[in-house]
Amino acid sequence: MLRKGLTLAAFGLALVAGPAMAATTQAELKDIHWSFEGPFGKFDQVQLQRGYKVYREVCSACHSMNLMYFRNLGQKGGPFYDPKYPNPNENPYVKSLAHDIQVGDIDQDTGDPVKRPATPADKFAAPFPNEVAAAASNGGKAPPDLSVMAKAREGGPAYIYSILTGFVTPPAGLTIPAGKYYNPYFPGDLSGSWTGSPDHVPQGGVIGMPPPLAPNKVTFDDKTPSTVANQARDVAAFLAWAAEPKMEERKQFGLGAMIYLVIFSVLLWFSYRRIWRNVAH
Amino acid sequence: MSGHSTYEPKTGFERWLDMRLPVIRMAYDTVLTFPTPKNLNYWWTFGGILSLCLGIQIVTGIILAMHYVPHVDYAFNSVERIMRDVNYGWLVRYIHATGASMFFLAVYIHICRNLYYGSYKAPREVLWILGCVIYLLMMATAFMGYVLPWGQMSFHGTVVITNLFGAIPVIGPSITTWLWGGFAVDDPTLNRFFSLHYLLPFVIAGVVVLHIWALHVPGNNNPTGVNVKSKEDTVPFHPYYTVKDGFAISVFLILFGFFVFWFPTALLSPDNSIPANPLVTPAHIVPEWYFLPFYAILRSIPNKLGGVIMMFSAIAVLFVLPWLDTSKVRSMRYRPTIRLYFFIFLLVCLVLGFCGAHEPAEQVIPGVTTFTLGDYDLNTMVWLSRVAALYYFAYFLLITPIMGLTETPLPVPESISEPVLSHPASGSAQAAAASNKG
Numbered sequence A: 001m002l003r004k005g006l007t008l009a010a011f012g013l014a015l016v017a018g019p020a021m022a023a024t025t026q027a028e029l030k031d032i033h034w035s036f037e038g039p040f041g042k043f044d045q046v047q048l049q050r051g052y053k054v055y056r057e058v059c060s061a062c063h064s065m066n067l068m069y070f071r072n073l074g075q076k077g078g079p080f081y082d083p084k085y086p087n088p089n090e091n092p093y094v095k096s097l098a099h100d101i102q103v104g105d106i107d108q109d110t111g112d113p114v115k116r117p118a119t120p121a122d123k124f125a126a127p128f129p130n131e132v133a134a135a136a137s138n139g140g141k142a143p144p145d146l147s148v149m150a151k152a153r154e155g156g157p158a159y160i161y162s163i164l165t166g167f168v169t170p171p172a173g174l175t176i177p178a179g180k181y182y183n184p185y186f187p188g189d190l191s192g193s194w195t196g197s198p199d200h201v202p203q204g205g206v207i208g209m210p211p212p213l214a215p216n217k218v219t220f221d222d223k224t225p226s227t228v229a230n231q232a233r234d235v236a237a238f239l240a241w242a243a244e245p246k247m248e249e250r251k252q253f254g255l256g257a258m259i260y261l262v263i264f265s266v267l268l269w270f271s272y273r274r275i276w277r278n279v280a281h
Numbered sequence B: 001m002s003g004h005s006t007y008e009p010k011t012g013f014e015r016w017l018d019m020r021l022p023v024i025r026m027a028y029d030t031v032l033t034f035p036t037p038k039n040l041n042y043w044w045t046f047g048g049i050l051s052l053c054l055g056i057q058i059v060t061g062i063i064l065a066m067h068y069v070p071h072v073d074y075a076f077n078s079v080e081r082i083m084r085d086v087n088y089g090w091l092v093r094y095i096h097a098t099g100a101s102m103f104f105l106a107v108y109i110h111i112c113r114n115l116y117y118g119s120y121k122a123p124r125e126v127l128w129i130l131g132c133v134i135y136l137l138m139m140a141t142a143f144m145g146y147v148l149p150w151g152q153m154s155f156h157g158t159v160v161i162t163n164l165f166g167a168i169p170v171i172g173p174s175i176t177t178w179l180w181g182g183f184a185v186d187d188p189t190l191n192r193f194f195s196l197h198y199l200l201p202f203v204i205a206g207v208v209v210l211h212i213w214a215l216h217v218p219g220n221n222n223p224t225g226v227n228v229k230s231k232e233d234t235v236p237f238h239p240y241y242t243v244k245d246g247f248a249i250s251v252f253l254i255l256f257g258f259f260v261f262w263f264p265t266a267l268l269s270p271d272n273s274i275p276a277n278p279l280v281t282p283a284h285i286v287p288e289w290y291f292l293p294f295y296a297i298l299r300s301i302p303n304k305l306g307g308v309i310m311m312f313s314a315i316a317v318l319f320v321l322p323w324l325d326t327s328k329v330r331s332m333r334y335r336p337t338i339r340l341y342f343f344i345f346l347l348v349c350l351v352l353g354f355c356g357a358h359e360p361a362e363q364v365i366p367g368v369t370t371f372t373l374g375d376y377d378l379n380t381m382v383w384l385s386r387v388a389a390l391y392y393f394a395y396f397l398l399i400t401p402i403m404g405l406t407e408t409p410l411p412v413p414e415s416i417s418e419p420v421l422s423h424p425a426s427g428s429a430q431a432a433a434a435s436n437k438g
């Protein structure tokens, strides 16, 4: 309510003030709710599994996740954690997921570079050998590593979701360079490529990523409809988990620590009252 | 330390040791029996809280240093590895990162407590100056710590801050090169900052010892600002203040835990989760919140050298405060006029912090263009910081000295135990004495 009021007030002022200054703009992120919000929020394991599938089948063609190992998928709190296999390296499902991917290695006899199926101890393989190659194949902009993407942007998973679902046809009057795409959620300053009224420069910027998602691009193993919104939501949740894989452990630990501290504080308060009861102060 | 010792060695060993190295006596006198004014309020618990903060930073820091790799190619990933693969590494790292903010929160409250109750005045000037030294060392330590994870803010913040030294005439550029260990912020810079970040907390611990020594010579100030007159005015530190400080520490830890467990990234910039890239400068380079008021002062001056001088003066002025304050009354409880100016001062510090978080050219009230003076738009962060910075310096350099000479303080109680109001006779005499001073 208050926020709305303030926005309206600011908007009113902006109208009075005339032409807005040229600056980086960005549309307000989509409001989306996550199972892992709040002090008790947890990741939805099935959602993480779907999210991994979207990453694996779509995003991994361009984006690396250099901080991720296959074993992470089977660790406590991970998408494929199975209490039967406390050691994720022994989790058969994780093993088979890893086995589907080829990683580089060195032949132990000849020293030649070879490819072999990955094991849970291996890192996610990067799609490009280096950043120059990544940029060269993507119109000059290298796709950034996604390991901690959910921590590296204001808004985190809501930002990722908004970007992925935010590709729209550019308004008439906006010139978009070849190989670039208009996205109102990508921070940018479009005043230079806008031929319309300077009071109504579109929000957002041009991004070097083509819209990666499309309906039914990924087949979900459960009954979840494979819409762009669902794919985006699930991959954003997966990236949120990848950026903070210890979040559940942290909140759980915090709850215990807080209960302990509150009880301890109450006890200290009563000791304080008792010790000081005969001192006028 | 000030000759009040009541320690009596009980065992043969204690007697033997007491003749040779009276450490038990020292601990007994400083921690257990030290006579402490009985009217200290909760603002006095922050000394204990600060000691705990230092301890927490040192313990978590040593554990982090076991896993951290001070190299431009590995630093970022080594910090992430601590969060992902080290047992409870996320806990240690988030406590350390949040702990820096908590440390500054506590030190700012501690400093404001001293300003309000006049604790920096005679005979506590050395105590106060040692506190200012600790604060400076903390700023240096936190700045260098922030460089270590080698994210975008780490790198570009270092570039901005180290470049400030380049503004010094003649020797400036050489100093910058010397700080960097080369011609740009690079691996040697990261290495030396890590080395110093490890060293300085122990220097702080040493100065803290001196600080407590300097405290125990005159003893604590108290909310009335009146000197301790008799034994009735004090209680032994233990158990009275161990339990009160203990309670306050426990409540402080609840706030601390709130950030560590639920909002660990609230105090960290998202840009610092992007590995440092010298070729890409973040849109806004903003330091940690605890540096923002000084950052605003720095940027309020159009000339770089001038800005650097003003920024350092803002801290330097604290060192001479005991000699700027002309009032004979310590506590602002009895100084209603300056109390008002002091509350404005606190507000001004927050305003400076607010300005520091925004771009100088940004408008304070968005959209309003009517506050212009010739070519200047007064409705901008830079002008707001100029006004605020002016007040900041005026508070110390004009208001404090003048107010002490011109104001009429309220009657001050005769002693801690006997508040003036219960003694109307002595009360009016005291009031007369106080107003004569004015």
Ligand code: HEM
Pocket: B054, B057, B058, B059, B060, B061, B062, B063, B064, B065, B068, B079, B093, B096, B097, B099, B100, B103, B138, B141, B142, B143, B145, B146, B147, B148, B149, B197, B198, B200, B201, B202, B204, B268
């Ligand atoms: C006065 C006490 C201290 C303060 C105010 C302080 C402050 C900081 C800050 C602000 C950071 C960056 C936090 C982040 O974004 O991760 C940091 C990182 C670090 N500090 Fe400290 N620190 C202190 C003591 C120590 C000590 C005593 C050690 C080692 C013995 C230490 C070792 C480290 C290491 C290895 C890092 C990098 C890991 C990381 O970024 O989390 N610190 N410190």
